Amino acid sequence: MKHIKLDDWLLYIEDELAEDTRKVYEEHLSVCDHCFKAYLQAIDKTNLQEEIPGSNFTEDIVQYVEEQAGFSQGFKSNTKKKSLIHYAIAASMTALFMFTGLFTELIEIPSYVKKEIANEEKHSFTDKLLEKRMEVRKNVNQKEGEQ
Numbered sequence: 001m002k003h004i005k006l007d008d009w010l011l012y013i014e015d016e017l018a019e020d021t022r023k024v025y026e027e028h029l030s031v032c033d034h035c036f037k038a039y040l041q042a043i044d045k046t047n048l049q050e051e052i053p054g055s056n057f058t059e060d061i062v063q064y065v066e067e068q069a070g071f072s073q074g075f076k077s078n079t080k081k082k083s084l085i086h087y088a089i090a091a092s093m094t095a096l097f098m099f100t101g102l103f104t105e106l107i108e109i110p111s112y113v114k115k116e117i118a119n120e121e122k123h124s125f126t127d128k129l130l131e132k133r134m135e136v137r138k139n140v141n142q143k144e145g146e147q
């Protein structure tokens with residue numbers, strides 16, 4: 001499938017896409033790092049456009065959480081709330097992606113690496129996994145660059 005343009009991600013964030021298109025985008029997002037980055041950029045862009053002088057991101061999150069919990073009434077802007085929700089979605093997707101990535105590597109780790117891990121007590125198993133993961137990511141990025 002073709003990559004999705006930054007402008008299209010903006011439409012997605014603004015909730016201006018047809019239901020079918022949204023689904024296609026969401027599915028693509030879960031498998032494509034390239035578009036995930038574009039999606040994050042689009043969220044950032046949306047946030048910049050709505051930047052209110054004197055406000056900061058942390059305050060907004062606190063306010064958003066308070067509002068959700070019913071502590072405070074009203075929010076500066078509806079779109080701002082939308083971009084916060086997208087930040088939350090992006091964060092959870094990143095966590096999910098990292099988890100599935102690690103999970104795959106647990107299965108795919110070659111036996112010589114396992115032996116290496118067993119022999120090296122100074123490095124934790126997690127360190128090794130992270131190292132390995134970074135190697136895999138590098139390869140994936142290179143492949144994507146070739147496309």
Ligand SMILES: [Zn+2]
Binds near residue numbers: 032
């Ligand atoms: Zn893509």
